[in-house]
Amino acid sequence: MASATDSPAVITTVTGRAGVITLNRPRSINALDHEMCKLMDAALVAWADDDAIDLVIVRGAGDRGLCAGGDIVAIHTDAKALSGAGDEAAAASASAAFWRDEYVMNARIGDYPKPYVAIMDGIVMGGGVGVSGHASHRIVTDKTRFAMPEVGIGLVPDVGGTWLLSRVPDELGTYAALTTTHLRGGDVIALGLADHFVPSDRLDAFVDALTQRPLDEVLAEFSETAPESDVAAGREWIAKAFAADTVAEILENCVAAGTADGFTTAETIEGKSPAALAAALAALRAAADDGSLRESLTREYRSSLRCLQHPDLAEGIRAQVIDKDRNPQWQTGPVDADSFLAPLPAHLELKF
Template identity: 40%
Template sequence: MTDELITRRESGVGFLTLNRPKAIHALTAAMDHAMTDALLAWKDDAAVKAVIIDHSEGRGFCAGGDIAFLRNSALTDNGVSGLAFFYEEYQLNHLLFTYPKPVVAFVDGITMGGGVGISQPAKYRVATENTRFAMPETGIGLFPDVGGGWFLSRLPGRLGQYLALTGARIDGSECVWAGLATHYLPADQLAEAKARIVAGHEIAGALTALSVTPPDAKIAAHASEIARHFASDRYEDILASLEADPSEWAAKTLATLHTKSPQTCKVALRQLADSARLGDFADNMAMEYRIAARVLTRPDFAEGVRAVIVDKTNDPKWDPATPEGVTDELIESIFAPLPADKEWKPL
């Protein structure tokens, strides 16, 4: 057990409450362990009818995984402990995706990376006016993992490719518009929603009764541009398309992409393209584990975290430095199968 996760039961509902507010509830190995243990214990317990994932105080649901730990692993143990973290985190993601009981995730506030991984598998995903959703991994040389390949590749109009490459933050109304959230509730109604679920109200009905019409989704105004410019699975094509567009939006988007890891951008496009062809979430997670096994110890990850999170200089020196430098052979090596005894497997 860990103080970083509050596990409790109220009537027929199991609660997993993230409790690391100073780190915006970023996931640690202990938190992953505790969530997995609780979910397995509740899985065959007839008294538990549903699971709620939420967070204690603080300005976010979950800022992601423990990036400092992962970078330290890359620098000190050749990624061994970091890869063990990914292995168990991906098992938690898969357990949630296949869970036989309804899961409700209240994504109130910052929801990024690992926070996306534990909320997107939920049957009910409740956004609020505070929600800020993003997969920002291209900015730190990682990649949109924790099931990102599966969820992003299945969004309409190439929106997933746009979110994966740019790391753009979208709000609660935009999450509903995109299909990333199922309900939009005012933040001050979340306690009431949880109380109704605990009281035995039918979940969908309880959430719908308290839902409000979200504001217009700002990103919708750029849907046609996103679909057009991000249509290709070849990164150079996307850059060329944006370069040929004189609009302010295209210029801003291109400037954003120029700050990202070229390696990660090419990995993400291949990841989403491959995932879209998969029929099983477990196969997606096995693919993402192979990517993690290679990307964790490549230069861009430690350098990206240094520049963006540790030193906050925002001046990463990517290696390779250009999209052209990221060869097809490099990408193939990142996606290559692992030895049979090293491959990821679900619980």
């Protein structure tokens, strides 16, 4: 089990043949802020051309998780100030600067020239998915709790989440995005969002072996059969219910399924931001046709800026993280989902 204090926020070490990145804010479950993102990306850039390093390992300090997501308390300040402000003002914000650097790093991970081994132990949410979901080798455990919780705070899945989830068969990725359900290790494997299952009590030995021995040999020794997936067991009804292209139709389909799972799922979705749900569904459908992760990230940057200007983001963060009353008062009325995804002025678009 990785352990460390809260400082420095990112620890980079070279051990044997491996460069090891440890996200080191255990009290906040290693929530990723802008400075951490820059430190991590700098290590990845340096190690990409370092002949002494054969692979990169990414893990989280403490025993609670790899990364609980981005530092949304900081985003809350911008969201309150920028409601309705327009693209120019949103793009000039601290949140936008963070997202630009984060998404560029996500893209770098996706095509990293060396094996990138992500230890997805414990909580892996939002930004935590961004630093792990695009890895060449994704390791889950019996403690993994994987989720994209964005629509619950008025945001559209980002960090390449729409790219990943849109490619999960049988609409299970759409289900995960709109319900924000927590996926266990067996679920993540079954959905194709991870590659290997290693028991959490063997992780330290696994990482030690990776620093000294060939990757394939170590994976063969430590990987075990993942538990059965409860989520994947519902793929038949989920595939039918979530094939629709509007949230209203998906809700109708869930209720029409006539099962406890269907009713519970509908109730869960109805508690999320209507604007974020509509934009997320549109983004998932668009990402399914993308030819690269960068295309999806470019669209996600647009939707993040538009969410920053929408009242639901500030309200969602307030309800979930600031006041913690879990009672967000979402905006009601018609939602123009396409407006969240529309191109930005050329000088504001995300650049890689």
